[in-house]
Amino acid sequence: MRGNEAVPEEIARLSEQPRVTVRRGGAPRRNGECVVYWMQRAMRIWDNPALDAAIAAGNHLGLPVVVYFSVIPNYPHANLRHYHFMQQGLRDAAADAAERGVGFVLRRAPGNRLEKLLEEVRAAMVVGDENPLREPERWRQALAKKLRIPYWTVDADVVVPSKVFGRTYFLLHHFRPHLERELPGFLVEPGNLRPASAWKQKVDSWPVERDITEGFAKLDRSVGPVESFTGGAHAAMKRLRQFVDGELAEYEKTRNKPEVKGTSRLSPYLHFGNISPVRIALEVKRAVEQGKARKSAADSYLNEMIGWRELSVLFVRHNEHYDSWECAEPWARRTLEEHAGDLRPRRYSLAKLEQGHTYDELWNAAQMEMVRHGWMHNYMRMYWAKKILEWTPNPATAFDWAVVLNDKYELDGRDPNGYAGIAWAMVGKHDRPWFDRPIFGTVRYMSGASTGKKFDSAAYVRQNAGG
Known part of the structure; x- marks a missing residue:
């Protein structure tokens, strides 16, 4: 050239x-x-x-x-x-x-x-x-x-390209009008062009059936595969069809019930790029057109899958400290620092947290769900992260440990959604100040008692008990 x-x-x-x-x-x-x-x-x-x-x-x-x-x-x-x-x-x-x-x-x-x-x-x-x-x-x-x-x-791997916005947003409701204005131009059937010329060259390639980790001496093999999820585009499309034909109809009622399989469970496939968010959105909208689900259910799901997810991508793109305490909102940093000396009634080591060995059966169940299945229900992720903040010496350590555990065990770890979720739960990202209380200051609090009353927590604990 x-x-x-x-x-x-x-x-x-x-x-x-x-x-x-x-x-x-x-x-x-x-x-x-x-x-x-x-x-x-x-x-x-x-x-x-x-x-x-x-x-x-x-x-x-x-x-x-x-x-x-x-x-x-x-x-x-x-x-x-x-x-x-x-x-x-x-x-x-x-x-x-x-x-x-x-x-x-x-x-x-x-x-x-x-x-x-x-x-x-x-x-x-x-x-x-x-x-x-x-x-x-x-x-x-x-x-x-x-x-x-x-x-x-x-x-x-987003519906609307991030550079269309060119910035991040403080809250989801600040972002939503800009997103909704752009969505019609991008929620269109993908082209899936066919090549005019066939590939004929013979080039060395590692066989896809052969273990890709062969000889990787330094690879951490202590965290093994899970049976709960099968990777790939074919499994992703199968799971999407199950969701739009089944759980989507009751999504508004079941989305925050961790003991019920009421969510799409597509986050591992989105993380690995096995499925397009555009395809998911189109199929969800098609389900409404076909009378399989109400528009309100579809809107609720797409608010999570597009709104929160793409806000998370913008957060990561425009914040170099996305995976540490340094990403804290100024108001959250101030209030957490003001409460840094507050007595922690309970403190746990990273090892105890990893093993799910705390006094809180609900938290232990969430940790074991992640360890065993490579996935944790989104409602429990919020509670899980907030309790780590409560049980560790300081917010910086809490954030680091949450990232370590999330990235180690979640199939959808190491992802903008995960980092933004931890930042929301711990350091006020995409949230606002609430009532002042010990340890948390004005960062939103979730108690075990109130959280456990919002769904059948006993059933969830039974499903995931033991560590």
Whole structure:
């Protein structure tokens, strides 16, 4: 590629789409032989705007598309549970890639880096997905500095691209009008373009059936796979159909009843990019049109799945301290510091918390739900985090321990939603001051007595008892 070559008009038009960020511009490599989609966060083939962009560019250039995924042995805070779920998703991705007519190359870093593959296949350009977390964003920035071909990233795992807003918001009701104004333009059926040129190159690839963690000596294998969830796009779509045909109808009544399976339980699939939030929203709306659920139930669910989730992404994008006490709202920091010397009636070590060995049976059950199943009901997550704040020496330690436990055991850990949820529960993020009380100050409080009366807490404890 030469620096003074003109960018083809169609390629320029594609790069101006609202989901696309041009990390490195310029014209595609002359005599390039393919377009590469670097899959990282959006682990799916269908309903994937990043892959759609790669295929659109490839079709204009008359080139095939190949999907590249790199398994990183030391991905931040990941353990065997996460890798196992991810491998299940990669098997679906490989099968779906063949069906869609794109190549699929699976390799393991650091020996097989993206730059090496781009030269092997003589890529004309590379398209990737976005990931707002700290380390993945640094990888994207570093790659952009190294490449000599165009590199775009596509915001594929939110309904409305984050750069449309360009900022975060103090409260959900501040964000909601801006979100609702943009939704109609993005809640549309995904294109799912077909490539005009078939992928035919033979390239070394790690077999998707072979253990991707083989030889990862430093991988934490103490947290094993769970039977409660199967990873991948196929399982995600099956779960979505079950939800819209079943639990959605009673969602308003059951969403805050942890003992009842009344929620979508799609958060692990959203975290791993196995399913598009656009697809979920479209199917939920379709269920209303078909008379399977009331509009109020759909609105309640979409407020969580789109409103809170995308507010969480903006929080992470615009706050470098998203995973620590430093992200506290100023009013929350002041009040918690004022109460820093308050007596903690009970104190627990991180080990005791991890084992679910506290006096509080309800909290222990929530912790064990997460440890055993890789998932905790959202209503219990709020209570779980607030009690950690109550039982630890200071807010900074409480925040750190909540992040450690959440990221270690949750399949949907290491995610903007999780960090924002902890920040909401502990340090006032996306919330307001409440009544002043010991330890918490004016941060919202949840007592075990009142929380346990709002649902059948005894049944929930029975379901998850024992540590």
